[in-house]
Amino acid sequence: MDWTPPAVAPRADAALTARLRQRIDHLTKPLGALGQLEALMLQAGLLQGRVDPRLDAPQVLVFAADHGLAARGVSAYPSDVTAQMVENFLAGGAAISVLARLHGLPLTVVDAGVRGARAVRPGLIVRPVAPGGTADASLGPAMSRAQCVQALELGREVVGSVPGNALVLGEMGIGNTSAAALLTAHFTGAPLAACVGRGTGLDDAGLARKLEVLAQVAQRHAGVATPLEALAAFGGFEIAALAGAMLQAAHERRLIVVDGFIVTAALLVAHALRPAVLEACVFAHCSDEAGHARALAHLGARPLLALDLRLGEGSGAALAWPLVVGAVALLDGMASFDSAGISGRDASTATA
Ligand SMILES: Cc1cc2ncn([C@H]3O[C@H](COP(=O)(O)O)[C@@H](O)[C@H]3O)c2cc1C
Ligand SMILES: O=C(O)c1cccnc1
Numbered sequence: 001m002d003w004t005p006p007a008v009a010p011r012a013d014a015a016l017t018a019r020l021r022q023r024i025d026h027l028t029k030p031l032g033a034l035g036q037l038e039a040l041m042l043q044a045g046l047l048q049g050r051v052d053p054r055l056d057a058p059q060v061l062v063f064a065a066d067h068g069l070a071a072r073g074v075s076a077y078p079s080d081v082t083a084q085m086v087e088n089f090l091a092g093g094a095a096i097s098v099l100a101r102l103h104g105l106p107l108t109v110v111d112a113g114v115r116g117a118r119a120v121r122p123g124l125i126v127r128p129v130a131p132g133g134t135a136d137a138s139l140g141p142a143m144s145r146a147q148c149v150q151a152l153e154l155g156r157e158v159v160g161s162v163p164g165n166a167l168v169l170g171e172m173g174i175g176n177t178s179a180a181a182l183l184t185a186h187f188t189g190a191p192l193a194a195c196v197g198r199g200t201g202l203d204d205a206g207l208a209r210k211l212e213v214l215a216q217v218a219q220r221h222a223g224v225a226t227p228l229e230a231l232a233a234f235g236g237f238e239i240a241a242l243a244g245a246m247l248q249a250a251h252e253r254r255l256i257v258v259d260g261f262i263v264t265a266a267l268l269v270a271h272a273l274r275p276a277v278l279e280a281c282v283f284a285h286c287s288d289e290a291g292h293a294r295a296l297a298h299l300g301a302r303p304l305l306a307l308d309l310r311l312g313e314g315s316g317a318a319l320a321w322p323l324v325v326g327a328v329a330l331l332d333g334m335a336s337f338d339s340a341g342i343s344g345r346d347a348s349t350a351t352a
Contacts, residue, residue: 003149003228006156006251008274013046020045027334028342036304040282040327047253047280048165055255055328057164058321060100061245062089062314063155065113065237066133067175068142069217074178074210076200079133082174083116085313089172090123095311096170099318103325105168110158112151113237114173125161127154133173134235137217142179142235148228151237155244159252166255168321169245170314171238171262174200177289178214180265182234184291185218187227187268188298192218197261197290197310227272242266247273250280257324259317260287260309264295271299284320285309 020042025031032038044053064086070079088094089109092101100107111118113128120126129151134142143151159167173179177199184195196211221233231240243266249256250270258264258281270277278299285305286293296303304320337344 003152005247005273008247008250008276010276010279011046011049013049016046016049016051017042019051023051024331026336026338027330028337028340029334031345034327034330036302037323037327037330040324041331043279043282044255044324044328045331047255049253052332053328055166055325058105058166058168059162059164060096060105060107060168060170060314060318061110061158061162062096062107062170062172063110063112063238063241063245064172065111065129065241066115067173067179067236068134068136069138069178069213069235070175071136072138072213073206074199074213075174076202076206077174079115079174082172083114083118085172086111086114086118086124089313090121094313095315096313096318099315103318103321105318105321108158108162110154110241112154112241125158129154129237134237137179137182137234138213138220141221141233143232143237143240145228145232147237148232148240151240152244155241155246156248158241159245159248159254164254166257166324167245167249168257168314168317169242169263170259170317171242171312173236173238176236176239176262178210179235179239180262181214181291182218183230183239183265183268184261184295186224186230186234187272188294190291190294194294195291199289227269231269239266239269243269246270246277246281250274250277254280255282255324256280257282257284257317257321259284259314260312261289261292261295262312263314263317264292264299267299268295282320282324285316287316
């Protein structure tokens, strides 16, 4: 498939790493006492190429699309809910709407292929790759090669159209835990059964049916070879757009706050194309959806939170956002031992 991802070069800057480490270690706290937030400070500094990273105009982007596979009864809710939730996002009543408002983050919803027509409004980008969503992946590829490239490019363009240097990414699309499960099994090599979960809340019989359908889909597309072939086979448009968005964001060295299972599935695709995309990614949480832990382990990711969330929309990423803000603010605002006149480690008791 012809698509060249934007360049995302790994940046190993030993001098900057040493300067950041020095700065973090001299803040007025016991060595290492801010735990994972110290790793976040280091990551933000390396990403931005400076010892005093800043968060400028952070944005929430929610990519939405429908899935043909939903017709096979793989979700507890009907596809209509995707369009209804897009309206709810815009009306301010969804979980992500509340959290974005709480944190003062502008929310942009991207219709990448939600069923039904909708008017462009503030906060809504309408660029459906196909107006009815993806095709049923149990009958053939969810999308054509051209559609796959179009969705990837859509994600890149959306990122290019919003300001700032940090993105909180989310998704909406009934049936998309199925696409995410298929992608996770494909990219991690984990058994499909370990990647398939209850999504919006299937009961035991529903879960068994979902696994049966997804096993057929995986079987049908067993020959897919490249990352983009897998993406096109399993879908969806919002996942492909998210992969494009993450690659563009990493290319521009913007910080990406990764939400749950579905956003991480999109990252598996982006990572397969440009492994250094991970340098831009902060992992918000480990979702309750089976398969997310597998995807995180494959990426070597250590998420900030574990709240048994299974919502999506970017809600987990928005909940973790204050931790990112906190880490950057602490790096910027805390005094150093020297500036505050506080005694450093006692050389007689320090061990390492
Ligand atoms: C009211 C409602 C709001 C949601 N917000 C996110 N999702 C989440 O559920 C869907 C994935 O689960 P499945 O694969 O089982 O369909 C996605 O749209 C996801 O974002 C929602 C689902 C519902 C029903
Ligand atoms: O973790 C997620 O992103 C998720 C889990 C269940 C349903 N929707 C989203």
